[in-house]
Amino acid sequence: MANVMRWKRADISPVDSPPIASAVVIEIGDMLYQDHLTKQVLPATSLPDQGGVIPNQRLFSCWFIGVALGQSRAGDTASISIGTVGTWEFICASHIWHLGDLIGPASNAANNGLLDQTVIEVAATD
Numbered sequence: 001m002a003n004v005m006r007w008k009r010a011d012i013s014p015v016d017s018p019p020i021a022s023a024v025v026i027e028i029g030d031m032l033y034q035d036h037l038t039k040q041v042l043p044a045t046s047l048p049d050q051g052g053v054i055p056n057q058r059l060f061s062c063w064f065i066g067v068a069l070g071q072s073r074a075g076d077t078a079s080i081s082i083g084t085v086g087t088w089e090f091i092c093a094s095h096i097w098h099l100g101d102l103i104g105p106a107s108n109a110a111n112n113g114l115l116d117q118t119v120i121e122v123a124a125t126d
Helices: 053-063
Strands: 007-009 031-034 041-043 064-068 081-083 103-107 114-121
Touching: 031 053, 053 064, 053 103, 053 114
Parallel strands: none
Antiparallel strands: 031 041, 031 064, 064 081, 103 114
């Protein structure tokens, strides 16, 4: 996915990430998580498959830290800014939304991982 600034309005309360691993590629607008074992900041597509979309979304929600405001190309190791609150506009699966619906990263076509900049309604809240 190309760099897309997904922020629309309100304060974003940006934070700086720890240094990004040189092999990690992050695009502006990617939903990010911080691996609790390695402490690395990674895009949603890097989350190891947990056996399906619901377990993948559950783990991602526990480790979610925000949306990338900067990019990190292969070979870069500098910190990037991460938006932690605000109003964001993502690509979404065809859906009729209702006030209060919860969202999370959508599953990839193979249903064995998540997408970085596409959301869908979350089926489980626990």
